[in-house]
Amino acid sequence: MKSTLRDLPVWQKVVLVIFAGTIFLTVFGPHIGPYSATTASPADRLMPPSAEHWFGTDENGIDIFSRLLAAPRTDVTIAVIATAISVILGAPIGVVVALLESRRTRRSRAAAETAMRLLEVVQAFPVFVFAMVLVAVFGGTTLNIIAAVAFVNTPVFVRLVRSDVLSLIQQPFAEAARAIGNTEMRTGFRHVLPNAAERVVVQISVTVGFAILLTAGLSFVGAGVRPPTPELGGMIASGAKYLIVDQWWPALFPGVALGLIVFSFGVFGEILNKALEPRATRGDGHRPMDEGPTGPVPTEPDIPIQEATVPEPVPDPVPASAFAGEPDGSTLAAGAAEGPAILAVRGLTVGRWDERGAPLLDDIGFSLVEGECLGVVGESGSGKSLLVRSLLQLVPPTLAVRDGEIRYRDTDLLGLDKGQLRKLRSNQIAAILPNAKAQLHPLITVGRTMISAIQAHERISSREARDRSIELLTSVGLSDPARRLEAYPHELSGGMAQRVCVALALMHRPDLLIADEPTAGLDVTIQRQVLDLIETLAGNRGTARLLVTGDLGIAAHYCDRVAVMRAGRIIEINETRAFFANPRHAYSQHLVSCVQP
Numbered sequence: 001m002k003s004t005l006r007d008l009p010v011w012q013k014v015v016l017v018i019f020a021g022t023i024f025l026t027v028f029g030p031h032i033g034p035y036s037a038t039t040a041s042p043a044d045r046l047m048p049p050s051a052e053h054w055f056g057t058d059e060n061g062i063d064i065f066s067r068l069l070a071a072p073r074t075d076v077t078i079a080v081i082a083t084a085i086s087v088i089l090g091a092p093i094g095v096v097v098a099l100l101e102s103r104r105t106r107r108s109r110a111a112a113e114t115a116m117r118l119l120e121v122v123q124a125f126p127v128f129v130f131a132m133v134l135v136a137v138f139g140g141t142t143l144n145i146i147a148a149v150a151f152v153n154t155p156v157f158v159r160l161v162r163s164d165v166l167s168l169i170q171q172p173f174a175e176a177a178r179a180i181g182n183t184e185m186r187t188g189f190r191h192v193l194p195n196a197a198e199r200v201v202v203q204i205s206v207t208v209g210f211a212i213l214l215t216a217g218l219s220f221v222g223a224g225v226r227p228p229t230p231e232l233g234g235m236i237a238s239g240a241k242y243l244i245v246d247q248w249w250p251a252l253f254p255g256v257a258l259g260l261i262v263f264s265f266g267v268f269g270e271i272l273n274k275a276l277e278p279r280a281t282r283g284d285g286h287r288p289m290d291e292g293p294t295g296p297v298p299t300e301p302d303i304p305i306q307e308a309t310v311p312e313p314v315p316d317p318v319p320a321s322a323f324a325g326e327p328d329g330s331t332l333a334a335g336a337a338e339g340p341a342i343l344a345v346r347g348l349t350v351g352r353w354d355e356r357g358a359p360l361l362d363d364i365g366f367s368l369v370e371g372e373c374l375g376v377v378g379e380s381g382s383g384k385s386l387l388v389r390s391l392l393q394l395v396p397p398t399l400a401v402r403d404g405e406i407r408y409r410d411t412d413l414l415g416l417d418k419g420q421l422r423k424l425r426s427n428q429i430a431a432i433l434p435n436a437k438a439q440l441h442p443l444i445t446v447g448r449t450m451i452s453a454i455q456a457h458e459r460i461s462s463r464e465a466r467d468r469s470i471e472l473l474t475s476v477g478l479s480d481p482a483r484r485l486e487a488y489p490h491e492l493s494g495g496m497a498q499r500v501c502v503a504l505a506l507m508h509r510p511d512l513l514i515a516d517e518p519t520a521g522l523d524v525t526i527q528r529q530v531l532d533l534i535e536t537l538a539g540n541r542g543t544a545r546l547l548v549t550g551d552l553g554i555a556a557h558y559c560d561r562v563a564v565m566r567a568g569r570i571i572e573i574n575e576t577r578a579f580f581a582n583p584r585h586a587y588s589q590h591l592v593s594c595v596q597p
């Protein structure tokens with residue numbers, strides 16, 4: 001904060017002083033004027049500025065300087081209370097409307113649409129006229145003025161929060177929050193809404209400024225605060241009629257004061273915005289945390305990961321027609337593993353929700369047994385991530401599962417309601433999604449994310465949840481876990497963030513782990529450490545793993561079987577050794593040939 005203040009340009013520092021002065025006057029103003037701000041003195045009527053009355057006197061002979069010192073209390077108090085009401089009403093409505101809109105059901109979309117149309121009706125009236133009508137109908141008491149100003153400003157916050165939540169709800173950290181078992185509402189309010197806070201804070205400051213203007217405007221037209229209460233709009237109104245007779249001071253000073261106050265609130269919002277941004281407040285003084293000693297030392301893999309990396313996208317030296325053949329019985333021979341399946345997928349087909357266009361996932365089928373690791377490989381755009389999202393029921397809102405079955409043990413996942421799904425996620429089915437840093441809430445410390453994830457499933461105190469978080473971070477090999485709990489995601493290295501995500505995914509000892517490119521973006525050594533960690537923690541507990549990767553070397557080293565995807569279909573599934581020794585499908589042969597020396 002200190003460095004933010006120091007870096008401000010001079011004019012902003014001046015505005016900040018005006019803002020601080022306004023707040024000071026709001027609290028103490030009525031008590032510090034040299035004269036009474038309300039007692040009339042007809043003998044001193046309309047005296048020009050002088051040493052005795054610095055800003056002159058008004059039509060009632062009251063010292064204008066003393067009234068100006070007292071007036072901000074009225075305007076600012078009304079504006080602040082009204083704006084607080086607007087935020088308290090507007091922000092939750094905005095979150096709910098956004099969540100309704102992001103659902104695909106007709107009913108929820110209709111409800112969101114109705115709410116937005118109603119807001120448009122409110123906003124279609126000129127705000128000032130609307131506030132005047134409200135005050136005229138219900139009377140010009142202070143409470144009614146506050147209610148009117150709050151009412152006309154509420155839609156601003158609804159719209160602002162709605163648009164922010166709509167754009168943020170698809171972000172990786174929000175998806176991750178849902179994947180670890182948070183309800184949609186909890187994700188919306190606890191994970192997404194704080195990210196809209198920066199814009200809301202700026203808007204609050206601008207709105208308070210506007211609300212001061214509105215309050216003054218209502219008083220100016222005689223519908224607001226009544227004399228003799230010192231109030232800027234009323235002072236301007238009473239002074240304006242003397243402008244034509246060259247008595248400028250009763251209107252000019254309150255006019256300038258009003259302009260400066262409104263302006264200072266707008267600028268203060270910007271300054272606050274900069275100061276609240278965690279990267280701004282902590283970025284300078286905090287160097288990125290060192291990786292520190294980490295967990296299990298990896299053993300040498302049989303196949304070196306670097307050498308096996310498949311460049312993306314895979315060039316197609318073989319004509320496309322060579323790969324066009326339908327997968328047949330031979331290429332899908334090992335599609336069903338032996339033993340009772342933990343996950344069984346049949347005929348899964350995903351496409352646009354309005355059923356237009358070709359499916360993006362077409363007739364996907366495979367199964368996964370206890371303790372097994374199935375690698376899903378394929379070129380970019382083949383549908384690997386979409387498969388993961390479909391399994392986790394996190395299909396983007398523009399897409400939908402058109403057909404098929406996803407069975408987790410005896411449960412049909414596609415038939416579950418949100419509550420049942422939430423219980424399964426994280427408790428029994430866990431996910432690690434790509435780009436760990438983006439999965440973690442940018443404005444929430446690692447500790448709060450972990451505690452919230454633990455408490456989403458267990459009724460335990462925050463202290464117990466914190467102790468558990470420290471144990472978990474230790475188990476994923478993070479040094480100094482208590483300090484890591486206080487860190488924001490941007491203060492972690494990629495490898496550390498990924499370890500936190502592994503801890504989050506495995507905290508409830510799931511028996512199915514779905515990992516989508518869990519090491520994307522990490523350097524090769526860290527990749528191996530993270531994959532070994534998953535293997536040690538999940539594999540040794542018998543957790544079945546579906547590991548999506550674009551790296552055949554990773555699939556070769558860590559997976560029991562490999563499934564190859566191309567253009568939304570699984571074209572081959574085989575045991576890992578057999579797959580690399582003798583790939584059956586022409587496209588698999590091409591993939592394997594790309595990584596063999």
Ligand SMILES: Nc1ncnc2c1ncn2[C@@H]1O[C@H](COP(=O)(O)OP(=O)(O)OP(=O)(O)O)[C@@H](O)[C@H]1O
Pocket residue numbers: 360378379380381382383384385386387396398399550
């Ligand atoms: N929200 C969406 N709306 C429409 N199409 C989508 C959407 N998300 C993905 N797709 C399409 O689905 C197909 C599969 O995408 P997906 O992200 O699953 O590929 P991928 O195999 O994971 O690729 P990569 O390895 O590059 O992440 C692509 O053609 C993509 O354009």
